[in-house]
Amino acid sequence: MTWIRPLTVRGHSASTKVNFLWRDDLLPIYIMDNHRTALWCWEREDLANTSFSLFHVDFHFDCRTLPRERWVAARPPQWPTVSLDDYLAASFPWDDPLRERKSLPAITWDTYLSVLFMERSNQIVEARFLTCEEGDHPSRQINNFRQVTYWDSVGNMEFWMKNNGPWIFNIDIDYFFQPVKNKDHLAEGGHIQVFSDQMIRCLAAELRNALHLGYLKVITICLSPECCGGWAPAERACTIFCDELGIAFALPPS
Numbered sequence: 001m002t003w004i005r006p007l008t009v010r011g012h013s014a015s016t017k018v019n020f021l022w023r024d025d026l027l028p029i030y031i032m033d034n035h036r037t038a039l040w041c042w043e044r045e046d047l048a049n050t051s052f053s054l055f056h057v058d059f060h061f062d063c064r065t066l067p068r069e070r071w072v073a074a075r076p077p078q079w080p081t082v083s084l085d086d087y088l089a090a091s092f093p094w095d096d097p098l099r100e101r102k103s104l105p106a107i108t109w110d111t112y113l114s115v116l117f118m119e120r121s122n123q124i125v126e127a128r129f130l131t132c133e134e135g136d137h138p139s140r141q142i143n144n145f146r147q148v149t150y151w152d153s154v155g156n157m158e159f160w161m162k163n164n165g166p167w168i169f170n171i172d173i174d175y176f177f178q179p180v181k182n183k184d185h186l187a188e189g190g191h192i193q194v195f196s197d198q199m200i201r202c203l204a205a206e207l208r209n210a211l212h213l214g215y216l217k218v219i220t221i222c223l224s225p226e227c228c229g230g231w232a233p234a235e236r237a238c239t240i241f242c243d244e245l246g247i248a249f250a251l252p253p254s
Contacts, residue, residue, distance in 0.1 A: 074106035166217035191229035204244035
């Protein structure tokens, strides 16, 4: 395993903080705590001059609108072959005297897909979204954009990915969780796991089959601990998913 950014503390992630980034040594599989790094990982797998499709599994759409002029102002000169630090530092001017800041990060946990669509929409053959319909829909026209359900996906993913590949498979573990706001039934961390362990394994098994058949270009897995009720439940669900996928991943003690 390769620690691109080693974990030092199980800290706050939210929209911009990156606590760790990991890549498997043999397979194009990345695991992270913040989804904003996903696009950087995909670009490392040579997206240039090739068509591909996207399968996005997430509680959220992750498509908050980023005006093109702001991305143009933030886009690093060496894009897309930039270091992780330069990628995370990409920002646009934002005068906020109350918070004493002069800029905002362009690529966050909910704009990285908007950047992908601005940069490479003409290369995307198909995009399937398995979400809970939270957040902004894509603001750009995406080829063959389809919203699917869990029940559609289990049993069909391998068939879908046989065509229009190679595929980027992008999953946030928060898809398996639901925020609970009822004060009489408030879960620890404000979230509960609403998909059974077996349902998590079923989705991972579909992905494993597609991976072994060569349909995948890259897989990104995000923990998003704040959206799962904390690090412990996010790590537990990720372990279940990764075990079924056939990769050994575990975060070290911090």
